[in-house]
Amino acid sequence: MSARILDGNALSATVRGRLAERAAALQSRGVTPCLAVILVGEDPASAVYVRNKVAGCEKTGMRSLKDSYPADVDPAVVFARIAELNADPTVHGILVQLPLPRQFDSDAVLEAIAPEKDVDGFHAENVGALMQGNPRFIPCTPYGVMEMLKSQNVPLKGAEAVIVGRSNIVGKPMAMLLLAAGCTVTVCHSQTRDLAFHTRRADILVAAVGRPRMITGDMVKPGATVIDVGINRLQSGPDAGKLCGDVDFASTKDVAGLITPVPGGVGPMTITMLLANTLESAERSARETKK
Numbered sequence: 539m540s541a542r543i544l545d546g547n548a549l550s551a552t553v554r555g556r557l558a559e560r561a562a563a564l565q566s567r568g569v570t571p572c573l574a575v576i577l578v579g580e581d582p583a584s585a586v587y588v589r590n591k592v593a594g595c596e597k598t599g600m601r602s603l604k605d606s607y608p609a610d611v612d613p614a615v616v617f618a619r620i621a622e623l624n625a626d627p628t629v630h631g632i633l634v635q636l637p638l639p640r641q642f643d644s645d646a647v648l649e650a651i652a653p654e655k656d657v658d659g660f661h662a663e664n665v666g667a668l669m670q671g672n673p674r675f676i677p678c679t680p681y682g683v684m685e686m687l688k689s690q691n692v693p694l695k696g697a698e699a700v701i702v703g704r705s706n707i708v709g710k711p712m713a714m715l716l717l718a719a720g721c722t723v724t725v726c727h728s729q730t731r732d733l734a735f736h737t738r739r740a741d742i743l744v745a746a747v748g749r750p751r752m753i754t755g756d757m758v759k760p761g762a763t764v765i766d767v768g769i770n771r772l773q774s775g776p777d778a779g780k781l782c783g784d785v786d787f788a789s790t791k792d793v794a795g796l797i798t799p800v801p802g803g804v805g806p807m808t809i810t811m812l813l814a815n816t817l818e819s820a821e822r823s824a825r826e827t828k829k
C-alpha cells in the first residue's frame with residue numbers, strides 16, 4: 539500500500555484564497571494588512587524564504603516592508619528599526635528572519651518586538667500564552683501542521699503523537715498544540731534512547747530535527763501520519779543540491795498512511811500561516827480602533 543500524499547501547495551492555495559477574501563474585506567474599510575520583514579546577512583536560503591513571504595503578501599492583497607542589513611550591522615540599528623515598526627500603526631506584523639549573526643542576542647531581539655505584532659509567536663509573552671492554552675499568535679510551522687492534520691480529518695483525540703526535535707520554533711510549540719488537541723505526546727531528541735521504539739508507536743509522527751532522511755520506513759508504524767518539517771539541502775551524493783526532508787520518503791511512503799513531501803509540504807503552509815497571523819493581527823487592530 540502506498541501513502542496518500544498531503545500536498546502543502548494545494549492546501550496553501552485553498553487557505554490563501556480565504557485569506558485574500560478577508561484581506562479584501564479589511565481593505566474596503568481602509569485597512570491594508572502589512573507585514574514587516576527584517577533580514578540580516580546574505581544567507582541564500584534566508585533570502586529565498588523572505589522573498590516567498592513578500593510574494594505571498596502581495597498575492598493575498600497584503601502589503602509588506604522589507605529591510606535588509608549587512609551581516610556586520612550594529613545590533614543597535616536593528617533595535618531602532620524594530621522600535622519604529624512597533625510604533626507604526628500601519629504595520630500589523632513584524633518578523634526578524636532567523637538565524638541572526640553572532641553579534642546578536644536573538645532572544646533580546648525577539649523580546650523587542652511588540653507582542654501584539656509578533657506574528658512568529660516567538661515573544662516570551664506569546665510563548666507563555668500558548669502554554670496556558672490561550673494563544674495570541676501560534677508559531678507558523680506548527681500552526682501549518684495542525685491545519686494539514688485538520689484538512690485530512692486525522693483523528694487527534696487519544697492519538698499517540700511523537701515529535702522528534704525539541705526546538706523553540708517547532709518541537710516545543712508543536713507538542714503544546716497536539717497536547718491541547720487531545721493527543722498523548724512524546725518529544726524525542728538527541729539524547730533519546732532507542733528512538734525507533736518511540737517512533738514505531740506513533741499514530742502521528744512529526745520529524746523536526748534537521749538531519750536529512752534520518753527517519754526511515756522501518757521506524758514508522760504501518761498506516762501512520764508522517765509530517766516532515768525538515769528542509770535540508772543535500773551537500774553530496776547523487777541528489778546533491780536538491781532539497782530533502784528529515785524523512786526518507788522512498789522507504790516511508792509504502793509504510794505510512796499519509797505523508798507530507800519536501801518540498802511542497804510543510805514549507806508552503808508555514809508561509810501561509812504567517813499570512814494568516816498577519817491578517818488576524820490587522821483585523822484585531824481594526825476592531826481596537828473602532829471601539
Ligand SMILES: Nc1nc(=O)c2c([nH]1)NC[C@@H]1CN(c3ccc(C(=O)N[C@@H](CCC(=O)O)C(=O)O)cc3)C=[N+]21
Pocket residue numbers: 586587590633634635636637658678769781800801802803804805806808809
Ligand atoms: N523569524 C523566522 N520565522 C520563520 O518562519 C523562519 C525563520 N525565521 N527562519 C527560517 C525558517 C525556515 N522557514 C521556511 C519557510 C518556508 C519554506 C518553504 O516554503 N519551502 C519550500 C521550498 C523553498 C525552496 O525552494 O527553498 C517547500 O518546502 O516547498 C521553507 C522554510 C521559515 N523560517
